[in-house]
Amino acid sequence: MPKSQIDQIDRKILTRLQKDGRIANNDLAEAVGLSPSPCLRRVKALEESGLIRTYVALVDPAMVELPVNVFVSVTLEKQVEERLDSFEAAIRQRPEVLECYLMTGEADYLLRVVVPDLAAYEQFLKTHLTRIAGVASIKSSFALKQVRYETALPLHHLAV
Amino acid sequence: MPKSQIDQIDRKILTRLQKDGRIANNDLAEAVGLSPSPCLRRVKALEESGLIRTYVALVDPAMVELPVNVFVSVTLEKQVEERLDSFEAAIRQRPEVLECYLMTGEADYLLRVVVPDLAAYEQFLKTHLTRIAGVASIKSSFALKQVRYETALPLHHLAV
DNA sequence: ACTGAAATGGCGCGACC
DNA sequence: GGTCGCGCCATTTCAGT
Numbered sequence: 001m002p003k004s005q006i007d008q009i010d011r012k013i014l015t016r017l018q019k020d021g022r023i024a025n026n027d028l029a030e031a032v033g034l035s036p037s038p039c040l041r042r043v044k045a046l047e048e049s050g051l052i053r054t055y056v057a058l059v060d061p062a063m064v065e066l067p068v069n070v071f072v073s074v075t076l077e078k079q080v081e082e083r084l085d086s087f088e089a090a091i092r093q094r095p096e097v098l099e100c101y102l103m104t105g106e107a108d109y110l111l112r113v114v115v116p117d118l119a120a121y122e123q124f125l126k127t128h129l130t131r132i133a134g135v136a137s138i139k140s141s142f143a144l145k146q147v148r149y150e151t152a153l154p155l156h157h158l159a160v
Numbered sequence: 161m162p163k164s165q166i167d168q169i170d171r172k173i174l175t176r177l178q179k180d181g182r183i184a185n186n187d188l189a190e191a192v193g194l195s196p197s198p199c200l201r202r203v204k205a206l207e208e209s210g211l212i213r214t215y216v217a218l219v220d221p222a223m224v225e226l227p228v229n230v231f232v233s234v235t236l237e238k239q240v241e242e243r244l245d246s247f248e249a250a251i252r253q254r255p256e257v258l259e260c261y262l263m264t265g266e267a268d269y270l271l272r273v274v275v276p277d278l279a280a281y282e283q284f285l286k287t288h289l290t291r292i293a294g295v296a297s298i299k300s301s302f303a304l305k306q307v308r309y310e311t312a313l314p315l316h317h318l319a320v
Numbered sequence: 321a322c323t324g325a326a327a328t329g330g331c332g333c334g335a336c337c
Numbered sequence: 338g339g340t341c342g343c344g345c346c347a348t349t350t351c352a353g354t
Binding site for chain 1: 309
Binding site for chain 4: 321322323324325326327328329330331332333334335336337
């Protein structure tokens with residue numbers, strides 16, 4: 001489903017829903033200059049195409065005792081395809097790993113891990129990360145502060 | 161508002177809403193073993209306490225022509241408080257910077273930037289990032305693949 | 321004080337123009 | 338894309354424990 005299907009109104013809908021996923025369809029319709037029914041039809045189409053993946057509630061990390069963000073660079077022993085898959089499968093098991101990227105260059109992984117404190121991170125390292133087969137080296141970088149965290153993708157580049 | 165206020169049911173509510181932010185209150189109530197009225201009251205309390213920050217729609221990056229993730233390490237010239245604030249303010253202006261963390265160690269920043277292609281990233285570098293006052297050095301690392309991306313925080317550590 | 325049940329007003333969501 | 342209408346859900350009120 002290429003971008004050619006996305007017009008100005010769809011872009012407005014997406015921008016609005018990325019800010020407020022619980023907006024009432026009536027209000028959304030008014031905001032984008034449509035009547036409720038065709039607006040809802042567009043939203044459903046965006047959902048069914050997979051363009052809108054899901055709706056979620058965002059929780060404040062500090063208020064649930066999860067103030068520590070750690071970025072972990074992981075290097076694997078060999079770059080065999082099989083190793084990558086098994087590493088990724090293992091990573092997907094761990095709920096404290098919120099993000100994981102396969103990186104270029106040294107061809108390792110970058111993880112963002114969220115934990116209550118340093119002790120919990122040490123536990124994660126010892127009990128889980130170091131036990132994954134094929135892990136050669138691990139480098140941890142700690143965040144002092146989360147300056148910005150957005151889930152809304154910028155859509156300005158999408159042509160009309 | 162410490163965690164002592166959060167009981168088992170609240171945890172279930174949060175876990176559920178982090179997976180499906182648009183679930184009907186009736187269904188949520190049934191899922192957590194409550195009747196609709198007290199369930200909704202708890203949700204409202206969690207919202208007003210700020211523990212639930214907001215509800216959002218998550219959009220598929222590839223389907224809106226944003227397949228490129230870049231992690232950018234930024235070092236500032238001097239670690240004056242004022243410089244940090246002005247850098248952070250500048251970063252907040254740029255919608256392609258989805259995440260920004262103040263890091264320990266070399267005490268620089270780590271950014272996650274999302275762009276349509278390498279040309280757009282080059283444009284971002286030249287037009288915006290390098291023009292921010294106080295930026296000493298920039299190191300860009302590109303992601304080949306987003307292996308995992310979660311917004312749901314793990315709540316298993318919260319005691320009953 | 322917090323929970324569960326009933327009533328009402330508004331909205332989501334389909335059929336049709 | 339807009340209009341109409343039904344059914345369901347969110348929300349308030351009231352009673353119970």
